[in-house]
Amino acid sequence: MAVLSAEWASTLVELPTLTFHHALLPLSIFSALHGIRVSMAYRQAIEAAAAQSLKDGSSPPKPTRVPWGQALLSVLAMSLGGGFSASILLGMPPSWLGSNVVVPTYALSFFLIQYTFVYDLIVQTIPPAVLDPLLIVADGSLRALTITKLGVDGSRMRFAADAGKGGMVQSEPWFAMLLLGMIAGSGGGMWADVLKLKSHQWTLSATPGWAKEATWDMKAALISAFFYAASTSPQFYGLMNRDTAGAALTSTGGLLETQDAKAMTMLLLCSLLLGKQADQSSGVFTGLVKSFTSKAEALSSASLKKSKKSRQEDEDESVELNKIDKEDDDSYSSLRQRRRKEDDDLVVEDDEEEEVKKGGRGRKKSVASKKKKEPSPSPVPSTSTPTRSTRLRRAPRQEL
Template identity: 30%
Template structure:
């Protein structure tokens, strides 16, 4: 069987970028040209910074919580996809398999919430919406590669030989959950609220953007790489030959090219959404500041009236005494 030709075979820059991107996403901070003593990824740091920033924005508007509770909420958002994926596949929790992830994310939230002068959070707010869009776009790029290489390929390659490795449902579910698990957990258990409570997930009434983006990136990766065919994985499925002919019409991409497109798709959508959300948050901040100012003014007026009444009563008493 001849190997299918990639639809991007004539675009050398795109192929070079696709080949280089995994190395870029895995790059680590260096000091003086030498690798850092602690292996900390650049994009992992950006992801932690963006998650901490979004959690801080939420509690800033909804009411601050105890520090440990805020850190726990941040870790849930940041690591929720990996947590749910490991539970579904019966694997060890990925955040337990290294000594860097949890300390890194917790430390960045401490900087976001307790830095002297609140310099980190105030700096990002001053740079908004540029900061919002940049962090969301970087995390979107990381998410695109996560749902494909760490999601779909985790099932079909790493777990090859097990029944789940040949399940299209497993590929799609794991890819989608890996990209949006933190939001799913918060939707069900309300980790970001002061009081946690189980509730019917709102995503059952309408999937949030994170879920939609992760789902589309996962499905796009599966079908553009032609990783699935009914003849190979489900030959007894009704209309399998017809469905395979329909899938053959999808333009073919190599795995690296499909991962690049998935990353660019997630980055573009989440970056655009971040710009819209930044405008809404800024408007909410201004409204909250206006309410606080109005309340302070009302209290000042009230205090002034009280003092005036008190002074009037004192003058009346003085007049009576003089008479």
């Protein structure tokens, strides 16, 4: 059953074989992009390890570069490790041994990224939103072709049994197809984890990470291998199409044509890898949003605490001012009472002075009448002099 047209399927399958120039530079464009991706990831891992050693204070600190031979072997193992492992398990020589351009293409990409300005130029000029999908599509396309041609079809060819009686399709090696398809699509990352290739010193890992939990590359490769094997398996097609008696129909083909199945597998694997990259990017964006939100919450809480503190200070200050005002009012009222008492005292003194004045005038009149009635030979000075209060009047109270 054809899903895509034969021309579209053939064009999509033959796309990874494009070269820069068939005569002057017969290097695969997709292989160069794949080598650039692996070399960039390796360089970033080595620089991160060196920065971590400097942060930890290890003596001497790890350098940002490793010997070129070690670095080149690490990049080649991660780039070609999947096909190499599947070929060894099938007892066949790796296909890149018979090619004159595969290893030189990856080596050239490695030297351009490690020892020239190409790495800085790529990082500074091409945004990650464009660079990452481009490299992932090239990587996924090459992996899909390795899974289909070597992992699944290679297992069928290697373990094919002789045709049985009646033209019935014999059992296919499903275990080999799925296992070798997964290894062909993710073997490079598995070797990098086993030998710790992304470090300054190669060491054999006691327990690889993929043994504890399968990586996303392994899962994507396994799903792609199952899709291609199921869509091109005559046995699976026979199980899906039974007659009324329940017997499997004889068939020499599968659900999809071979070219269609390869093209669909390429699209499937690229979609899975791009989905993982988008999930990681959204995780980074979510982390940035969470960090920004936490900082904003910290700032808002700090401002809230500051406003509460200032409000408390204002309340304390208002209490102090009210207290001072109350004290002032008390002192003012006591001062008023004192002034009122002083005024009352002044009024009493004035009354006493008036009485004293009146008494002195009465005495003077009685003495004068006595003098008229009884004249004396010599005037006797009066011993009672009018007394005047020598107490000074206070200044009039000023208004507070």
